[in-house]
Amino acid sequence: MISCHSVVNLPEARKVAIFGGTHGNEMSGVTLVNLWINNGAEVQRSGLTVKPYITNPRAVEKCTRYVDTDLNRAFTTDNLSLPRIEDLPYEVRRAQEINETFGPKGSSNAYDQSIAPASCSVLLNEHPLLHYSTSRSVGKHPIGVEVGPQPQGVLRSDIFEAMRAVVNHGLDFIELFNGGMEFEPCTVDVYRVSGNMDYPRDKKGNITAMIHPNLQDSDWVPLNPGDPVFQTFDGRTINYEGESTVYPTFINEAAYYEKQQAFVITRKETLKANGIRASNI
Amino acid sequence: MISCHSVVNLPEARKVAIFGGTHGNEMSGVTLVNLWINNGAEVQRSGLTVKPYITNPRAVEKCTRYVDTDLNRAFTTDNLSLPRIEDLPYEVRRAQEINETFGPKGSSNAYDQSIAPASCSVLLNEHPLLHYSTSRSVGKHPIGVEVGPQPQGVLRSDIFEAMRAVVNHGLDFIELFNGGMEFEPCTVDVYRVSGNMDYPRDKKGNITAMIHPNLQDSDWVPLNPGDPVFQTFDGRTINYEGESTVYPTFINEAAYYEKQQAFVITRKETLKANGIRASNI
Ligand SMILES: [Zn+2]
Numbered sequence: 102m103i104s105c106h107s108v109v110n111l112p113e114a115r116k117v118a119i120f121g122g123t124h125g126n127e128m129s130g131v132t133l134v135n136l137w138i139n140n141g142a143e144v145q146r147s148g149l150t151v152k153p154y155i156t157n158p159r160a161v162e163k164c165t166r167y168v169d170t171d172l173n174r175a176f177t178t179d180n181l182s183l184p185r186i187e188d189l190p191y192e193v194r195r196a197q198e199i200n201e202t203f204g205p206k207g208s209s210n211a212y213d214q215s216i217a218p219a220s221c222s223v224l225l226n227e228h229p230l231l232h233y234s235t236s237r238s239v240g241k242h243p244i245g246v247e248v249g250p251q252p253q254g255v256l257r258s259d260i261f262e263a264m265r266a267v268v269n270h271g272l273d274f275i276e277l278f279n280g281g282m283e284f285e286p287c288t289v290d291v292y293r294v295s296g297n298m299d300y301p302r303d304k305k306g307n308i309t310a311m312i313h314p315n316l317q318d319s320d321w322v323p324l325n326p327g328d329p330v331f332q333t334f335d336g337r338t339i340n341y342e343g344e345s346t347v348y349p350t351f352i353n354e355a356a357y358y359e360k361q362q363a364f365v366i367t368r369k370e371t372l373k374a375n376g377i378r379a380s381n382i
Numbered sequence: 383m384i385s386c387h388s389v390v391n392l393p394e395a396r397k398v399a400i401f402g403g404t405h406g407n408e409m410s411g412v413t414l415v416n417l418w419i420n421n422g423a424e425v426q427r428s429g430l431t432v433k434p435y436i437t438n439p440r441a442v443e444k445c446t447r448y449v450d451t452d453l454n455r456a457f458t459t460d461n462l463s464l465p466r467i468e469d470l471p472y473e474v475r476r477a478q479e480i481n482e483t484f485g486p487k488g489s490s491n492a493y494d495q496s497i498a499p500a501s502c503s504v505l506l507n508e509h510p511l512l513h514y515s516t517s518r519s520v521g522k523h524p525i526g527v528e529v530g531p532q533p534q535g536v537l538r539s540d541i542f543e544a545m546r547a548v549v550n551h552g553l554d555f556i557e558l559f560n561g562g563m564e565f566e567p568c569t570v571d572v573y574r575v576s577g578n579m580d581y582p583r584d585k586k587g588n589i590t591a592m593i594h595p596n597l598q599d600s601d602w603v604p605l606n607p608g609d610p611v612f613q614t615f616d617g618r619t620i621n622y623e624g625e626s627t628v629y630p631t632f633i634n635e636a637a638y639y640e641k642q643q644a645f646v647i648t649r650k651e652t653l654k655a656n657g658i659r660a661s662n663i
């Protein structure tokens with residue numbers, strides 16, 4: 102029986118990788134990691150090895166999402182076990198190199214955390230593709246930090262400073278945990294991904310509508326059945342036909358047109374977390 | 383002596399080109415022009431030949447600003463007089479083709495208007511590069527329509543509908559003018575480009591600061607001496623050191639990092655316009 106003050110013992114975390122530039126045109130992560138590579142004082146914590154690292158340097162150089170293929174879908178078991186030859190797509194080779202340096206995936210030697218640049222809303226995504234083939238998936242306890250929306254290739258000070266604060270809080274947490282602090286049981290609101298919505302398209306696959314002005318810039322705002330979601334080029338409104346309230350996010354993301362995704366549909370849940378403390382204190 | 387009701391006679395305009403996709407990731411122009419290529423009814427006007435046209439189809443296909451070089455700087459006399467060989471950068475070849483179809487530049491045969499997708503503020507830019515080497519420069523009376531800010535690769539319904547309205551108003555104006563309507567003298571507020579401001583950089587050329595939160599999203603808002611403009615990565619504020627009030631625009635544009643431009647500095651002026659009517663009515 103679990104009491105309401107149950108506390109779980111977990112091993113300490115000693116090695117933290119901070120990944121930036123998995124997508125080369127997402128400027129907060131790129132800029133922060135480059136800053137910390139030049140001067141790591143801000144992210145050092147006692148008893149921790151912290152390694153800031155640019156995962157896709159060629160995409161960063163070109164300020165594009167990727168060079169050959171999406172690095173954040175490249176860490177599949179298949180890719181990681183391919184022979185290392187020059188002919189492989191650039192990002193597949195990088196995935197192999199990163200897995201060797203920070204993994205290997207699933208091994209006890211792997212980095213404990215890899216933090217890859219989310220709003221402070223917790224997005225719970227158990228889709229296998231995102232669970233198992235992102236760059237952060239090489240770590241034992243991967244956390245993705247996504248702060249936005251921020252246009253591709255643009256650095257906004259509000260987004261940059263929010264991401265910086267989140268990463269620093271994460272490191273503070275690990276330091277306190279390693280130092281023996283006990284964290285009380287708590288509840289946390291999460292947004293569980295339940296699907297995604299494509300743009301309306303014609304027979305040739307061309308989009309025929311845009312995100313409706315009421316939905317634009319309304320990430321995490323409740324969307325109710327019958328609320329407008331799209332506006333067609335000929336001026337009609339298309340409403341949400343779902344059966345219950347959902348919470349859309351990643352609304353009108355430039356990078357997701359190619360993934361045929363106008364927005365991600367999430368549902369709000371409250372999860373209970375056990376209390377935790379480090380096991381070897 | 384010019385009276386306050388002076389009216390100037392000007393020739394009618396008969397051929398209008400609507401250019402979209404000069405930068406392949408600017409989605410309003412791309413989408414509108416493709417829409418009008420499929421169905422031109424919305425942009426037809428009596429007595430006018432209107433031709434919607436994608437100027438940089440390869441960049442549109444890849445959803446990038448350009449393939450080899452900026453098409454909007456490619457229409458130089460030098461480029462247009464180069465022999466047409468396969469080895470030329472893609473955009474230089476396109477500039478030659480477009481000049482042949484819609485120009486040639488400076489000839490009486492050239493299209494009267496080429497409208498290339500500015501806010502409704504009038505930006506007066508007499509910089510030779512923009513004056514003479516943009517794609518719209520092939521027309522006799524080029525007008526650039528820029529509506530934003532809108533992230534690269536993203537189509538926002540508010541921006542899209544504003545651009546659509548501006549282009550339709552422009553066509554209505556030409557139709558009325560051709561039909562003999564006399565337009566009264568008026569005054570118009572313009573923002574004359576007086577320079578541009580680069581990001582603060584270190585000796586290696588890397589930027590060391592971001593647009594200050596007070597300036598971000600404040601296009602066309604007066605910037606006074608002493609107002610904050612940048613925030614450095616180590617938290618210092620850099621203030622505007624100019625001597626008089628200016629009006630910044632194109633603030634923190636993704637495409638302008640490579641042009642070393644954090645924002646464009648303009649000054650507000652009021653210009654007087656003569657009345658006009660068509661000469662051969
Ligand atoms: Zn990303």
Ligand SMILES: [Zn+2]
Nearest residue numbers: 404405408454
């Ligand atoms: Zn442009």
